[in-house]
Amino acid sequence: MDNINLALINFQEEKKIDSSTLRAILEKAIRNILRQKSGSSKNFDIIVNPDKGDLEIWRNRTIVEDGSVEEENEQIELSEAKKIEPDFEIGEYVSEKVELKDLGRRAILSLKKNIFTQSKEYYNTVIYKKFHKKIGELIVGEIHYTCDNQNLIIRDDNKNEMILPKKEQMANDLSRKSGRIRALIKNVLLEGNRPIIILSRSDTAFLKKLFEQEIPEVFEGLISIKDIVRIPGEKAKVAVSSYDDRIDPVGACVGVRGMRIHSIVKELISEKIDIINYTDNSQLYIIRALSPAKISKIEIDEKNKIAKVSLHPDHVSKTVGRNGQNLRLVSKLTGYKIVIIRDFMSEEDVELTEFSDEIEPWIIDNFKSTGLSTARSILNSDLEDIIKKTKLEKQMILDVLRILREELKK
Known part of the structure; x- marks a missing residue:
C-alpha cells in the first residue's frame, strides 16, 4: 500500500490535481475492484487522504446466527465475530480493515492502472478546458523539439506541450532550434482523451495581439485595428483608426524613433509592416495603401471592384513589390483589384x-x-x-x- 500511496502523492503534485478530485477518483477505482472481488462495494468504507498518502478500506458486515450466512460479503457468523470481539451480539456490525494485499496481486495491478487512467483523463479534461478558454490569446513557451514533419513542439512553464504546425509557422521559425517563442493559441482539440493545443504565428490574429501587447492605445481601445493582411515572414499591412482626433493612430503605432513597431518586427523576424490610416473613402484608402507611390490618376469601378491606378513608370516596380506581394496585399486590404497603368506623361x-x-x-x-x-x-x-x-x-x-x-x- 505504501508504494501506491507514494505514487499517488507524486502524481498529485506532478499533475496539480486537487485533493477532493483525487479522493473521488481513488474511491471510484477501489469500489470497482471491490465489486469485481466481492460482488458489491456498498458495505465498504473507504478513507482517503491524498495529501498525506493515507488509504484505508473497512468492510462492514452484519452478525448473524451460525449457519445462517446467506451473503458472505455482507454477513458474518456470531462465532467468527466473537473471535474479533467477545462481546459482539447478533444484529450488530463488525468492521474489519482490508489490506490491499488481501485483494490479490492482479487486483492491485488493476487498481493502479484504473487510478492513473482516470487521473490522466481528469487532468487532460482540465487542460483542455483551461486552454480552450484561452483560444485567441498569446502564450510564451520554449521550443522543445522539432518533429519529422517539421512541426515544432513548444512547452510552457508548466510543461504543457503545444504544437506549432508547419503551416502555422513563419518562414524562419524552423531555423530556431531552441529559445523562447511567442505564439497565438489558435485551436484546442481532443483526440480521444488527449488535448491537442494548436499554436499559430502566421495568423493575422497573432499580429493583432502583438499590437495589443506592444501599443497601449490599441490595448485600451483608443486605436482600433480595422484590418490586417499578411504574407507571413515577408510583409503585412495594418489599417488603424482612432475615435479621438487628438491621437495620430499611425504615429502612435510606430512610436518614438520607431521603437514600438520595431519590437513587433523583431518578434516577426523582420517581417515588414506598413501601417495605414483607415478611411471609408475608397479612393483615398487605396492611395494610402499604395503609399509612398505617387499616383497621378485613379479610376474606380465600384460595380466590379476594380481600381485603375496611373503611376510614374519609376514607381511601378516598388508599388507592385517582389513577386507582386505589395499589390496583392493592397488588393486584399481594400477589396479592390488594382490595375497599374504606367503614366508616361506624369513626368510633367x-x-x-x-x-x-x-x-x-x-x-x-x-x-x-x-x-x-x-x-x-x-x-x-x-x-x-x-x-x-x-x-x-x-x-x-x-x-x-x-x-x-x-x-x-x-
Missing part, C-alpha cells in the same frame, strides 16, 4: 500643394481627400466626376482647371 506633373498661392488651402485639401493630389490627376479627370467627388461649385473647379493648365503650359 506638379503636386497640388505647389499652387497654395493661387488656390485656397481648403480647396486643395478637398481635392486631396478624393485622391486628386496632383495637377495632372485633376486635369485627366472628368469634370462631372470631379464635381461629384469634391461637391465644389462648377465655376470654382473650372477656375482651378484654368490655373493648372496655365502652369503646365509654361
Whole structure:
C-alpha cells in the first residue's frame, strides 16, 4: 500500500490535481475492484487522504446466527465475530480493515492502472478546458523539439506541450532550434482523451495581439485595428483608426524613433509592416495603401471592384513589390483589384500643394481627400466626376482647371 500511496502523492503534485478530485477518483477505482472481488462495494468504507498518502478500506458486515450466512460479503457468523470481539451480539456490525494485499496481486495491478487512467483523463479534461478558454490569446513557451514533419513542439512553464504546425509557422521559425517563442493559441482539440493545443504565428490574429501587447492605445481601445493582411515572414499591412482626433493612430503605432513597431518586427523576424490610416473613402484608402507611390490618376469601378491606378513608370516596380506581394496585399486590404497603368506623361506633373498661392488651402485639401493630389490627376479627370467627388461649385473647379493648365503650359 505504501508504494501506491507514494505514487499517488507524486502524481498529485506532478499533475496539480486537487485533493477532493483525487479522493473521488481513488474511491471510484477501489469500489470497482471491490465489486469485481466481492460482488458489491456498498458495505465498504473507504478513507482517503491524498495529501498525506493515507488509504484505508473497512468492510462492514452484519452478525448473524451460525449457519445462517446467506451473503458472505455482507454477513458474518456470531462465532467468527466473537473471535474479533467477545462481546459482539447478533444484529450488530463488525468492521474489519482490508489490506490491499488481501485483494490479490492482479487486483492491485488493476487498481493502479484504473487510478492513473482516470487521473490522466481528469487532468487532460482540465487542460483542455483551461486552454480552450484561452483560444485567441498569446502564450510564451520554449521550443522543445522539432518533429519529422517539421512541426515544432513548444512547452510552457508548466510543461504543457503545444504544437506549432508547419503551416502555422513563419518562414524562419524552423531555423530556431531552441529559445523562447511567442505564439497565438489558435485551436484546442481532443483526440480521444488527449488535448491537442494548436499554436499559430502566421495568423493575422497573432499580429493583432502583438499590437495589443506592444501599443497601449490599441490595448485600451483608443486605436482600433480595422484590418490586417499578411504574407507571413515577408510583409503585412495594418489599417488603424482612432475615435479621438487628438491621437495620430499611425504615429502612435510606430512610436518614438520607431521603437514600438520595431519590437513587433523583431518578434516577426523582420517581417515588414506598413501601417495605414483607415478611411471609408475608397479612393483615398487605396492611395494610402499604395503609399509612398505617387499616383497621378485613379479610376474606380465600384460595380466590379476594380481600381485603375496611373503611376510614374519609376514607381511601378516598388508599388507592385517582389513577386507582386505589395499589390496583392493592397488588393486584399481594400477589396479592390488594382490595375497599374504606367503614366508616361506624369513626368510633367506638379503636386497640388505647389499652387497654395493661387488656390485656397481648403480647396486643395478637398481635392486631396478624393485622391486628386496632383495637377495632372485633376486635369485627366472628368469634370462631372470631379464635381461629384469634391461637391465644389462648377465655376470654382473650372477656375482651378484654368490655373493648372496655365502652369503646365509654361
